[in-house]
Amino acid sequence: MGRVIELKTAVPGPASDALMARRARAVPRGVPSVTPLAVIQADGAVLTDADGNRLIDFAGGIGVVNVGHRNPRVVAAVRAQLDHFAHVCFPVVSYEPYIALAERLNAVTPGTHDKRTVLVNSGAEAIENAVKIARAHTGRQAVVCFEHAFHGRTNLAMAMTSKVRPYKTGFGPFAPEIYRLPYPYCYRCSAGRTADGSCCLASPERFAQLFAAIVDPAAVAAIVIELELGEGGFVPAPPEYVRALSAFAQANGIVLVADEIQTGFGRTGAMFACEHYELVPDMIVTAKSLAGGLPLAAVTGRAEIMESPVAGGLGGTYGGNPLACAAALAVLDVMAEDMVVERAAALGARIKRRFCSWADTDAGIGDVRGLGAMVAMEFVQDRTTKAPDNARVSRIVTAALSRGLILLSAGTYGNVIRVLVPLTAPDAVVDEGLDVMAEALSASRLAPH
Ligand SMILES: Cc1ncc(COP(=O)(O)O)c(C=O)c1O
Structure with missing residues (x-):
């Protein structure tokens, strides 16, 4: 399979921007907007936005499409x-x-x-x-x-x-x-x-x-x-x-x-x-x-x-x-x-392995946890004080989105990155998303003063 992420414009592009401007005039701000994206198509674990960008969806409609978007x-x-x-x-x-x-x-x-x-x-x-x-x-x-x-x-x-x-x-x-x-x-x-x-x-x-x-x-x-x-x-x-x-x-x-x-x-x-x-x-x-x-x-x-x-x-x-x-x-x-439960267990192990390898070298990752494919990383400013690092999580989400990956945060302190990718997503798609996450993690580290 070729690359899934295919960015034709910056994310968000002009068509998403235009729709978000209409949204702001028509819909109250109380309805949240995790990304500034407007979507026109969703298949499996991939979204196409209004500018023709193809993005990997690790949010899955917030855990709604375990069997994939538009499962046939x-x-x-x-x-x-x-x-x-x-x-x-x-x-x-x-x-x-x-x-x-x-x-x-x-x-x-x-x-x-x-x-x-x-x-x-x-x-x-x-x-x-x-x-x-x-x-x-x-x-x-x-x-x-x-x-x-x-x-x-x-x-x-x-x-x-x-x-x-x-x-x-x-x-x-x-x-x-x-x-x-x-x-x-x-x-x-x-x-x-x-x-x-x-x-x-x-x-x-x-x-x-x-x-x-x-x-x-x-x-x-x-x-x-x-x-x-x-x-x-x-x-x-x-x-x-x-x-x-x-x-x-x-x-x-x-x-x-x-x-x-x-x-x-x-x-x-x-x-x-x-x-x-x-x-x-x-x-x-x-x-x-x-x-x-x-x-x-x-x-x-x-x-x-x-x-x-x-x-x-x-x-x-x-x-x-x-x-x-x-x-x-x-x-x-x-x-x-399709043995989706078994697939979830294997997928979760695959994602957790990557998370744990990042935690070995990134002191900002305080905890890696979760059952099956319901996995997350909790970010802290310091592993001893465990002060939540929600600012880093915001930077990771933004850096991932600009590279074509939709990520969700979670947690009472907003310092957790969670994965809700469709369970039917092929390994190649998940790995591509994880590669982008790795880049976003690096990009989100603040340069030392
Ligand atoms: C554990 C849990 N309970 C309840 C709800 C509320 O569901 P809904 O948004 O469909 O009302 C959610 C939604 O995120 C949830 O995750």
Whole structure:
């Protein structure tokens, strides 16, 4: 294969500039714009911008296209569905693609117990529904989530999200009955690991102490956790922590909800991150790569919990749109037939090897981490103080973009570079992207004074 990156103009070029100028006059600044690019075509892991530049996409629509942009089988399934109907509203008349997808998600998610699935439109909406269902089931109101969590931008999901700026700035008051635990972010934990090397938060005594300061466990409907933080900086929870959390939830009648919106559908080298932990959560929330680019999200959980809300308490006009359901069924087929989970594990190892080799000589890389292909590097000004270096990350992102690679930052302090390249990207494309990353890393080093 020849080179993928093919720059016909500077990035951004004049056509992107012109569209961004129109955007600024028509769209409020609150809607973020990570790059100054306008795109006219996306295939596999490659975007073509309005100036004809071909760029490698390590953002994958923020973890939405694990099976690649415009995966041919997904495109064919959507086209075929469009020939029948695009929308009828599932609460009005039922249709097979919704039911088939609920069956598939009930089967493919962790645990062999009886399950139910409700489909909605976005990750935030699915998180809100998970909380509603847990409250209806337990008759309790409190929700426990974590520092560094990201669960979305709607009112309740925003309250559950940790990072203040930009997600919460000016948007209060926040929904009540949200309580926050420290996330087991061992790299930044001042206590360090315990004598036996395990996470200092992973014990029943620590949970009892932490809850004593925030909320009575008997009042808690749900604990919602990302097993590997997404926006929070790709931090995987240690297995012993997840085991202790799960035991605590079970002992206290609390519904344990795994937010697998970013970790799901192969990203971590398993279908779901839960599998790395042998965790069977009471509910699992999915979105993003579920429908390969179409808007769709799901809450899947134990039947007895999911059946708690009264008839009419769940759903919406568009939830489980037939085109999105057809896309999701095709995504699940592609994942099985093309062994996308296995591919993610190999891809992750390939990327991590490069990251680790850079960390050997670049003292600004404080940590390399992540499950499967959900890998990241955390940048620090100094490996001892671990002061976050978000300025370096901005320089890396800019240097990569000017060379034809789209990169995303992450982390509460904006000092993490994460990779969400489509899992189906060929090695040659990934290597080309990594070569550009290496150049961007060098270019982003400040000249010594
Ligand atoms: C872990 C996690 N939860 C929830 C959300 C919110 O999803 P959406 O943007 O579809 O509302 C996101 C989005 O980035 C996410 O990564």
